Amino acid sequence: MTARSHFKIPKIPEMTIRRLSVYTRCLLQLEEDGVKTISSQELAERFSLNSAQVRKDLAYFGEFGVRGIGYYVSGLKAELQKILGLDREWPVALVGFGNLGSALFHYKGFARQGFRIAVVFDDDPAKAGRSVDGAPILPLRDLPRESKARNLQIAIVAVPAESAQSVTEKLVAAGIKAILNFAPTRIKTGRDVRLKNVDLSIELESLSFYLAQGGR
């Protein structure tokens, strides 16, 4: 990986960031259950985590534990949300409003974390010009204008594999800084753009691994 010099972050493992998301969900659950403070051991036991890993992950970002008390649940949750950028709302562009795009648009989990799909792009004349739950569906040529007007920085790509790369290039040209790609293909962005490929079949493979290894 090339260093991204404009990001002021030490080298933090991607899995640490992923785990911060998991910790945030655990803390939210604890908060709902009325738990005020928790030790890393209790946290680990309750949610099947590794307590040494929890401490190591958090240590990248500061000293959050209090001797003899542990972590303040609400305080730590708020800190992690801030670190993850969840203390604000992110307007998100969704490109592609087919089966998958439509499902992602309606996915309840995004909005709950502050990711609001503000605009949808799809060149299908049967879709462009309409709107869905208040979000306009626009042709891709409107991307540069909308990107600027709505201060879009994150885009979700849910187009067929064959158009994923060209769509990505248009997003990058329009100033999008982070892309979540659901198209089942490898796409490339420049160094300045964060890209995350979601390959849903990898999730199934970790299940078939256990079934294949299991004594049957």
Added chain:
Amino acid sequence: MTARSHFKIPKIPEMTIRRLSVYTRCLLQLEEDGVKTISSQELAERFSLNSAQVRKDLAYFGEFGVRGIGYYVSGLKAELQKILGLDREWPVALVGFGNLGSALFHYKGFARQGFRIAVVFDDDPAKAGRSVDGAPILPLRDLPRESKARNLQIAIVAVPAESAQSVTEKLVAAGIKAILNFAPTRIKTGRDVRLKNVDLSIELESLSFYLAQGGR
């Protein structure tokens, strides 16, 4: 985590299994490019992996490298596919044929890896009784019979959060051994069933993390 005594597997980190899926994809790409052998260093460089990690992950399953040659691309790919259970076809049950279920049904990536959605369950009277691309859509009460007849072991849950737990219990009762849950909620299974929760917003959070930390 409780030990699952009926699985004959040493304690292999979940991330190792996930990475095996990634390595398999890299090897497939190399095979398509006509590459016959590759060292762990070359593999790591070409796909931005960590060569020590590659060696460590593979070492859980055997000795695959040949001194002075590296890995035989096709041979290693086939071995990894076998380990991941990708050397066979898995009939999969999909529960829920709403927006997300429909998108998952049509997701190209599953079939490519040998996961064939053989049957869909949905109690919506407008859907049950129909079929989609050759797969029947059936009411949930048919689950026990179909599970046996089709030797179903894997199910994908794509129902609303509020019905995810009851659906899961029906799947477990019908003998399903592995569940991939897309419903945005925590569900519980017994010890004998492998469960994997997919939380799509975690993927977006790792992007907002970089944007939040980045100098803007």
